[in-house]
Amino acid sequence: MSLIAIQDLSLARSQVLFTGVSFTIAKGDRLGLVAANGRGKSSLLRIIANEEDATTGSVTPARGLVVAIAPQDPPERLLSLSFHDAVRDALTPEVAETESWRVDILLDDLAVDEAIRDRAVRGLSGGWQRTMLLARAAVVEPDLLLLDEPTNHLDIGRIGVLERVLGAVPRDCAVVVASHDRAFLDDVTNRTLFLRPEDSADFSMPYSRALQALEERDAARDRQFENDMRKVRALRQQAAKLKNIGINSGSDLLVVKTKQLSQRADKLEEQARPGHRERSAGMIRLTNSGTHAKALVTIKDTGITAPDGRLLFRTGRYWIENGDRVALLGANGTGKTRLVERLRASLAGSDPDIRRATSLKLGYSDQALSQLDAFATPWDAVKRSSNLPDHQARSLLAGAGIGIDAQAAPLARLSGGQRARLAMLILRLAQPNFYLLDEPTNHLDINGQDMLQSELIEHGAACLLVSHDRTFVRTVATRIWVITNKRLIEVDDPDPVFDRLMTG
Template identity: 85%
Template sequence: MSLIAIKDVSLTRVETLFTGLSFSIAKGDRLGLVAANGRGKSSLLRILAGEDDATTGTVTRRRGLIVAAAPQDPPERLLSLSFHEAVRDALAPDVAEIESWRVDVLLDDLLVDDSIRGRAIRRLSGGWQRTMLLARAAVVEPDLLLLDEPTNHLDIGRIGVLERFLAALPRDCAVVAASHDRAFLDDVTSRTLFLRPEDSADFSLPYSHAVQALEERDAARERQFENDMRKVKSLRQQAAKLKNIGINSGSDLLVVKTKQLSERADQLEERARPAHLERSAGTIRLTNSGSHAKALVTINNTAITTPDGRVLFRIGPSWIENGDRVALLGANGTGKTRLVERLRAALTASDPDIRGATSLKLGYSDQALSQLDAFATPWEAVKRLSSLPDQLTRSQLAGAGVGIDAQAAPISRLSGGQRARLAMLLLRLAQPNFYLLDEPTNHLDINGQDMLESELIAHGAACLLVSHDRAFVRAVATRIWVISEKRLVEVDDPAPVFDRLMSG
């Protein structure tokens, strides 16, 4: 018997998120859940967890099924608790009283340092909060573990810990992971469900192979639809011709034949279905204002330090040329963000060891999208950074996925995906020729990641990016910088670096 079975389920909020959805989850399944931002992944996980109801359809659970979920953000009531207390809180009081050792064993498995275990959740980074939510879900020893964007805010090393932890779960424990991290999905899942408003698709394949199968299926259905519509057109042309002949000749047989042809055309047209057309959550478009300078950024011998002066790593003579797309890799705490901050400060002010070309125009985005905090609303952000007329402002925001009703609302009300796309719109309006991007794929769905990759490559703008998204780095980077043994070195292939960082 399945752990859980979904039959003809639909969910409607402001719009229909999905309909006619049927699938089941068996013991040991590893299912990746894929959809664009705002298309119902989190809602489906809540339905599976029994925390929300579908609009129509049935959800059947095996008797005694234990389901545990790790959501994207911790609930308010946990923020004042320590990491250890928040995980222990997931246990029933009687179990926590006699088996609290389970928490310590689990935190050992997740490589959570003692210094982290006693800190309040509100004082921890997003990555450690994600780890706490995973631990809360796992400590109850569930039959079905539900993960909502589990790699967001995790560096590559912590993603490695997560993947090893999931691989070590009991064989019977099923996992459903809603994620935009393509490499993670390939590593941990063997099945992929593409969630769509209609005609969702379930393949017994990891993401990369599943998306190829989906594209082939959609292409075949589009060919079938076009063929069916050609037949419909031909039948109607024949019916019209026979009708004219029948009217002129007075033949009842031709009138009957005409009716039969028209009915066949109607039936075929009613059955014909066009292939699914994915509606984008918002377009990402960038630009490159260009520069005649060969080297946009020149770095002399220098050291990257902590605020109190401790050396994190040293850099020998380095430069970023026009068109270079440099990915910066390194373990957590080695100084990636400190280098980004140093570069940003040097390129907006002055630095004796880091110099930007006179023609350099900087476009900057950090992983928290804090550049948006300077604006009250999306409308204000665009109007302050551009001279666009009102109608074009509305159009640009709508194209980026910020609808008319959200354009004058506080930015804080936007979803993570909308905030990310708004940040990309503001970058384009700044018309940079050098992009400094810290975790730019955070909150972007796979379609958004593909658009960002294509735009960076197509326009040839120079950039330095920090990213834990292995697929994104492989697709975009032309150069790889690595922080290793307190030195910045350049390597040709990121694969060994990824392997080393993932293995810890």
């Protein structure tokens, strides 16, 4: 049964985001919504939720349909409420009075600690705020659940909790997920809609299989386009020959035939369409300035401690060589961030247990992109990070997806994707030979993730990275370090670690 029908939808802002989008959502659908940053995914969700108007087209819900949306960020009015009260606020006063137990059961399912439930939303991490927004949407028991980037800021363990909660959603409830997390989409969806400026594509399969089908369809259309254009050229060549013969012979029949051939060529050329070419939200380029040192970082057996001095784990003896791409995995609270902080401090100063090669040049990015806080605008960031002439600085910013109008604007006005690309650009300008990356794919769309993967691999960059993105880790990492039982160990295969972290 169809819950909602979307017909010939289009949306234009400063540019056309999408046109001619038509699809239906039925009971039990688990639809993944995929597009580049800034291409209208969040807007489409809000249109479906009747929170925003489309430029053209129609959205027709079933009678009595209950729709709930979990946006990316909490509204201002919820920030002063406790986690528990912010979720309870989603219920009508009558339901909250008689069925507030729904909140407690759902928060148990979401493995929300009692201490978290009483804390103000304003003071929560991005991951807990996302969990609160999901709980608000789910607690109303909707017929259609809309989720906007639900895994952003979540560690692997909490992604596992989210997947289990979505797996327990009643089968007659439909779920639409806008996400850049490829493994998550494969796990929780059975349909994929690729949202495009025109000719959006809907496949009844999860992301990875749908992407393969989409690429095959685009390749087939490219082949058809090339065949059509060959026919166009052949028709025009024939028309030109007949025109010359007709002029020389004075034959009216050949003049008519020439006109017919030209019209056929024009019509075929007008109808011919190449395969889709995604407009990039901005390039991601890195560099590796190179070093002759074999071991860039050497770690003696040392203790990594919490801020209160409590031992989190011991490292054992490890080193990172030129070209190593080390992924650091572990449950939340085991000390991943503390190791990153210790490494950063030691590489910037001195540490008796962590030695660096004299030629090491560090490039650092944390999950909050706090390295951008020192700059007022994107222009300021590039100019203070380089000696580039103005025209080249503007070109680099534009190439990173930051247009001329945004280059002198406050950084706060940038989207998450633009901030992530700007951070990668600043890293590139520093010309490091060792990258320390904490959740580098946060806010990056799939195209951006692919670019970052390619840059790290193709340039043979040495790095240590922390990431909850399983696809990114599988693709990039050459070594896997795991924090477990208060020890740092190295394993060959990340998948058993992912499985253990996902199941808690």
